[in-house]
Amino acid sequence: MVGHNSRVRLNTSHSNGYSDPPDDFGIxxxxxxxxxxxxxxxxxxxxxxxxxxxxxxxxxIRENTxxxxxxxxxxxxxxxxxxxxxxxxxxxxxxxxxxxxxxTALNAPCPAIAPR
Amino acid sequence: xxxxxxxxxxxxxAVAGAGATMQGRPDTVSGTLTRTYTIVADTDLTGDVTxxxxxATPCFSFSVPGVELRxxxxxxxxxxxxxxxxxxxxxxxxxxxxxNGQSRAVVRGPGLIQRFRxxxxxxxxxxxxxxxxxxxxxxxxxxxxxxxxxxxxxxxxNTTLRNGSTVAGAACGGI
Numbered sequence: 001m002v003g004h005n006s007r008v009r010l011n012t013s014h015s016n017g018y019s020d021p022p023d024d025f026g027i028x029x030x031x032x033x034x035x036x037x038x039x040x041x042x043x044x045x046x047x048x049x050x051x052x053x054x055x056x057x058x059x060x061i062r063e064n065t066x067x068x069x070x071x072x073x074x075x076x077x078x079x080x081x082x083x084x085x086x087x088x089x090x091x092x093x094x095x096x097x098x099x100x101x102x103x104t105a106l107n108a109p110c111p112a113i114a115p116r
Numbered sequence: 117x118x119x120x121x122x123x124x125x126x127x128x129x130a131v132a133g134a135g136a137t138m139q140g141r142p143d144t145v146s147g148t149l150t151r152t153y154t155i156v157a158d159t160d161l162t163g164d165v166t167x168x169x170x171x172a173t174p175c176f177s178f179s180v181p182g183v184e185l186r187x188x189x190x191x192x193x194x195x196x197x198x199x200x201x202x203x204x205x206x207x208x209x210x211x212x213x214x215x216n217g218q219s220r221a222v223v224r225g226p227g228l229i230q231r232f233r234x235x236x237x238x239x240x241x242x243x244x245x246x247x248x249x250x251x252x253x254x255x256x257x258x259x260x261x262x263x264x265x266x267x268x269x270x271x272x273x274n275t276t277l278r279n280g281s282t283v284a285g286a287a288c289g290g291i
Contacts, residue, residue, distance in 0.1 A: 001258075001261065001262040001271075001291060002261075002262060002263050002264040003239065003262035003263060003264060003265075003266040003267060003269055004264070004266070004267050004268075005267050005268045006262055006266070006267070006268060006269040006270065006271065007269075007270050007271070007272070008271045008272075008291055009270075009271070009272050009273075010272050010273045011271060011272065011273065011274045011275070011276065011290075011291060012274070012275045012276070013259075013275075013276045013277075013289070013290030013291060014275075014276070014277050014290075015277050015278050016259065016276055016277065016278060016279045016280050016289035016290040017279075017280040017288075017289040017290075018204055018280045018281065018282045020282060021282070021284050023284075023285075023287035024280040024281070024287060024288060024289040025287060025288075025289040025290065026276070026289055026290045026291070027289070027290055027291045028258075028287055028288070028289055028290075028291070030287050031264055032264065033264070043290075046289060046290065047280070047289065048289075051287060051289070053287065
């Protein structure tokens, strides 16, 4: 998603993405996407679960369940691939994370299995 | 004089009634499409749709604002391979549905959009578009893609599966 001020909610994303290059995702914020709310989605078994590119603006990621990304086969056959439940390449102040469930991440508050 | 007034009244009622009927009855579509289907009113799928449109053209394209495409449990299938989609290399513009710059365009499930060699649903140039209740699978690009020219979209209650591409620097996937 590159758009702005949009809501992505209550969706299920499974098994999306190729692992080479490992930048595909279940749900992604790319380009200069800003003002979006990603909430209450179930995101499993994708190359990356939620992917936030470097140049995006301020967005909110809350109350999502993001686990099992990538499938273990990807981690086995492509161990050098950086593929995780949440990959956040944006500056730390740009993305608000709140009460997500996840196990692996880059620059996001995971693991968090029983978020408060 | 009185007769003429009644004739005028009856004509007005008839014209108003015809207008109401045309507005109230949605367009319907099913079968094989060989040209892009242009959405000009609320539109219902009444059966599965197979898209055999030209390369790099959309299957469905909105051309007015504020109308819906309702899948009603049917499918829209593109020209990709059933197993591999496009094998990772997309065909730009060959999308299942594009909002085509129309605001308040709605694509409503339940229903399946699959095997397009571009995005499954492309929200472009639209304000307050809605994509709801779809299953979107095996498309090359993203299952549902909201472009930078779109604002205030609602993407809700969809299931996205096995979408993606191998183009470096063009990250994509489910939504």
